[in-house]
Amino acid sequence: MSAKDQEIAKKVIEGVGGESNVSSVFHCATRLRFKLKDTAKADKEGLNNTPGVVTVVESGGQFQVVIGNNVPEVFKGIMDQTSLKDAESADKVEESGEKGSWLNRAVDMISSIFSPLLGALAGAGVLKGLVALFLVLGWINQESGTYLILNAASDSVFTFLPIFLAITSSRRFKTNMFVSVAIAGALVYPAIAAAQSAGTALNFFGIPIVLVTYTSTVIPVILAVWVQSYVEKFFASFVHQSVKNILVPMLTLLVVVPLTFLAFGPVGNIISEGLASGYTWLYNLSPIVAGLIAGGFWQVFVIFGVHWGFVPIMLSNLGELGYDTMLPLLAAPVLAQAGALFGIFLKAKNRDLKALSGSATLAGIFGITEPGIYGITLKYKKPFILACISGAVGAAIIGAGGGRAISFALPSVLAIPAYVGTGFATTVIGIVVAFALAALLNLFLFQEPVAEASASSAPAATSDGQPAAARVEEAVSAPAESLLKKEIIVSPLAGAIQALDTLPDPAFSSGAMGQGIVVDPTSGHLTSPAAGTVTTVFPTGHAIGITTDGGAQLLIHVGVNTVRLKGQFFDKKVKEGDRVEVGQLLLEFDLEQIKAAGYVTATPVIVTNSAEYLDVLKSTESAAKNGDYLLTTIV
Structure with a gap:
């Protein structure tokens, strides 16, 4: 175990609220699965920003920290640095806090029972498939001692x-x-x-x-x-x-x-x-429809950690029927994610994105998709959707051919020998189609975001004398770390903060214009919420558009229906094409006169290209001054 794994383990322990906040912890192929006494004590944002942590997911009553392929080493580091013991902590019943819904408890129970067995089950399943393949090829025969020993090795776990x-x-x-x-x-x-x-x-x-x-x-x-x-x-x-x-x-x-x-x-x-x-x-109602559903939604189940609920069904099929038709279907969506990552690898110009997508492709081919999903495909949305579509197509082909698994094996290229027998050819074709289609779709349709240089601006003063700061936090340089970019948007006005859906204007409150937030101003000084370029100044002065240095397209619209004032009570301080800095005065307006004219002055601040972002985080404060934190865009 490396010093880096020890450091990640230390940060994870701190991030979940310390050892005293842990009721239980165990790991699966890529995730540390915690049961916490109080999730409020966990620093989810801090963990998401920790080098070596792919992401954090709360699902099935568990606080899941996605690490990737080296999760066993990080787990060992946690065991070494705490008094938690594998035999005790992996399944310790939480001593306090809510137990959650019956579904959460069921998923938690199934995952804790089956997770430790996955390695042995998958390894034995692949070996069982290879033995069957050797028989078909005539390399061994059932009467030989070689077959007897290899069959015993592969079948003992299941028997x-x-x-x-x-x-x-x-x-x-x-x-x-x-x-x-x-x-x-x-x-x-x-x-x-x-x-x-x-x-x-x-x-x-x-x-x-x-x-x-x-x-x-x-x-x-x-x-x-x-x-x-x-x-x-x-x-x-x-x-x-x-x-x-x-x-x-x-x-x-x-x-x-x-x-x-x-x-x-x-x-x-x-x-x-x-x-x-x-x-x-x-x-049997429709193997093709079953394939479309399984292939299209399997990775969604993986994201939320509820895929464990299907493991007993697979094992029951193998025990009762001697084969399972679900496992071959799931190979398509897994390899489709790998194909999507490969397409991004071929197209990417950014060195870090290319390196991360390349390593994630290799992991995905061998069945570990979480690093690629959380690090790339889900972050950019379109690659994930294209991979799900490709997985559905591939799984439908497998279903049409009646693909079967003769043993349990985690979906990957290594599991292909387990599909020997009925529908083997169409299963291989379906897997290849899923991978190739996802790669081609992403090669032609994925648009790589323009890489921005890491930048930060020193605090500036607004016209009110209030401090203002905006910065773009760039992706880290190490390929194994997150490629997330964040941009802070500060408040352009002083006033009460309100949710967007409270605005009496459906064009904004419905979210059709994009995600954002509302400031009900207490003064008429509107300052720049970020450094960037003025792209739009309405002739009436009631609205201004800015494209920030981080790429966010902002629309600040003073009031509701104030365009009807035809510029009265508004004094523009900038024009289109002007370069502006954080806190620079953009507009002055007579707040009291606008109110006296019967208009609502609540002002939406909208990220009009919010669909291009993974998320737009909003301030939870009830009020702000010019330059106070308002929004964070994450891409």
């Missing part, structure tokens, strides 16, 4: 999946891990499996047992460990300390294992079969 899930579930539900493993072991015990295969009728003290196959299942063992958490606590509450370590595990096994075979196992199996059958029914 004994309940045992692996028992380990992660025990952490989630805070149970004795070894007792959980013993319960799972009973479900896949060879004699039980043999009795089920032979159709032997079994009973437990006269109560008939419905035997089902528990190998490769997901839900039965999770239900069993959840029940174990309550049974274990019950016995621990009264068993004497001197024999607790022996009697509590014994009594827990005595209760939970029979209950699982009698009730929770069959119920869980019915749920698993229902999920698999329900998805298959929907898929």
